[in-house]
Amino acid sequence: MKKVLVTGANKGIGYGICKFLGKNGWQVIVGARNSKRAEDAMKTLKAEGADVIGWQYVNLSDNTSLEQTAKEIKEKYYDLELLVNNAGIPGDMEMASYDSEMQDVAETIQVNYVGTFCLTKALTPLLSANKGRIVNITVPSEVSPYWHPMSYVPVKQHRMQ
Secondary structure, three states: OEEEEEOOOOOHHHHHHHHHHHOOOEEEEEEEOOHHHHHHHHHHHHHOOOOEEEEEEOOOOOHHHHHHHHHHHHHHOOOEEEEEEOOOOOOOOOOOHHHOOHHHHHHHHHHHHHHHHHHHHHHHHHHHHOOOEEEEOOOOOOOOOOOOOOOOOOOOEEEOO
């Protein structure tokens, strides 16, 4: 069976991706930073007929923890074929982007770019060995004073050679 890790999988788009893939031939690993929410999502996904094989702690705001996450994935899911980078934060959508505090901007960049980059880089050798793929999820955005340019912008799909 093909295995997939979906980050930000306990709600929203990530949950929907897990449900779809888990009902269509993939064994799903729920990537989340909160064990209670991950376990609740797993329980509901399984009840809905998705093939869920476990959950993995993924905290994109902590690069050091991502090294441990990657190590655990390589040990437990050595045949991982797909990484879906879905987790992200939008920044403070209550205010115009130009009014954002630098701390909010830094946290958004960490989660949406740096943390995602670190996890992807750490898992690339495993995915490459398994001829796997990396898919980065984004949401559409329109020009708006509330649009945050560093949240969910680039979308790419990579096939490992």
